[in-house]
Amino acid sequence: MRISFLGGGNMATALIGGMLERGFGASDIQVVDLQADSCARLASRFGVRAVGAVDDALLDCDVLVLAVKPQQMQVALASLAGRIARPVVVSIAAGLRVADLSRWMGGYRRLVRAMPNTPALIGAGVTGLYADPSVDAAGRAAAERVLAAVGSTVWIGEEAQMDAVTAVSGSGPAYVFHFIEALEAAGASLGFDAATARRLAIDTVLGAAKLAADSDEGPGVLRERVTSKGGTTEAALASMAASGVFDAIVRAVHAAEVRGRELGEQLGKD
Numbered sequence: 001m002r003i004s005f006l007g008g009g010n011m012a013t014a015l016i017g018g019m020l021e022r023g024f025g026a027s028d029i030q031v032v033d034l035q036a037d038s039c040a041r042l043a044s045r046f047g048v049r050a051v052g053a054v055d056d057a058l059l060d061c062d063v064l065v066l067a068v069k070p071q072q073m074q075v076a077l078a079s080l081a082g083r084i085a086r087p088v089v090v091s092i093a094a095g096l097r098v099a100d101l102s103r104w105m106g107g108y109r110r111l112v113r114a115m116p117n118t119p120a121l122i123g124a125g126v127t128g129l130y131a132d133p134s135v136d137a138a139g140r141a142a143a144e145r146v147l148a149a150v151g152s153t154v155w156i157g158e159e160a161q162m163d164a165v166t167a168v169s170g171s172g173p174a175y176v177f178h179f180i181e182a183l184e185a186a187g188a189s190l191g192f193d194a195a196t197a198r199r200l201a202i203d204t205v206l207g208a209a210k211l212a213a214d215s216d217e218g219p220g221v222l223r224e225r226v227t228s229k230g231g232t233t234e235a236a237l238a239s240m241a242a243s244g245v246f247d248a249i250v251r252a253v254h255a256a257e258v259r260g261r262e263l264g265e266q267l268g269k270d
């Protein structure tokens with residue numbers, strides 16, 4: 001299976017790295033990026049073909065992944081209109097709807113929207129996928145194969161829910177990194193050196209996530225197990241509740257969902 005990327009930034013790098021780790025061949029992967037330094041970096045790091053402009057070889061693929069910023073998409077797609085007939089086109093852009101992507105590609109409709117996240121870099125991503133109803137089973141399977149190479153996949157039945165996927169799991173790693181930053185800062189403020197504070201914070205999140213993933217019980221039950229009556233955890237959780245941490249996180253995820261919808265509406269007007 002031949003895969004091409006339009007845009008070779010953070011996410012394309014994460015996806016290509018993960019795919020190569022999982023047995024995709026470098027000679028089956030191509031990238032186009034406007035920045036010469038991005039092309040040089042991808043070519044030297046991964047051994048893939050990386051070019052500065054769309055050409056016929058790049059478009060001769062089974063899956064074309066659209067990996068430019070939402071604001072860059074319309075201009076980027078203008079270079080494809082009328083030039084593709086075969087590949088299933090997979091957009092990983094936040095917000096942008098199938099109808100608008102299709103219009104910008106001159107009516108091409110073999111489109112799948114995917115929302116991966118950066119842990120794809122180590123094969124630990126999760127991706128929500130939505131296919132235009134016109135995409136056949138083979139097209140869906142091809143798109144899923146690319147994203148499944150870098151983590152788990154979940155098909156979403158309604159396109160409108162892709163903004164919720166973006167808010168929960170697409171942006172989600174940033175929330176977790178932010179939590180790690182806070183835990184690390186707290187450790188440092190309690191007197192640990194930087195390396196020790198970071199180790200304690202990261203390994204705690206890693207271990208807790210693994211425990212949650214491996215357990216038949218939900219995170220609420222696991223939380224209660226840590227929380228001894230009258231103990232230290234109870235004191236910390238009471239402080240979090242007083243600060244409204246839980247509700248603040250829920251509100252933050254809703255803000256991300258709203259921003260995804262706004263992006264789609266604003267950019268789709270043109």
Ligand SMILES: NC(=O)C1=CN([C@@H]2O[C@H](COP(=O)(O)OP(=O)(O)OC[C@H]3O[C@@H](n4cnc5c(N)ncnc54)[C@H](O)[C@@H]3O)[C@@H](O)[C@H]2O)C=CC1
Binds near residue numbers: 033067069093094170
């Ligand atoms: N960063 C993340 O965690 C996630 C990002 N996304 C989505 O992935 C997409 C890419 O995001 P990043 O990789 O973070 O952005 P990025 O800015 O790192 O990469 C975009 C790349 O596209 C290139 N580019 C721009 N216009 C181009 C054109 N016309 N032709 C060829 N290349 C062009 C840029 O030079 C840049 O290297 C976005 O649409 C974003 O919504 C999706 C899931 C997670």
Ligand SMILES: O=C(O)[C@@H]1CCC=N1
Binds near residue numbers: 094170171
């Ligand atoms: O922040 C963003 O817009 C992108 C989409 C999901 C993660 N990063």
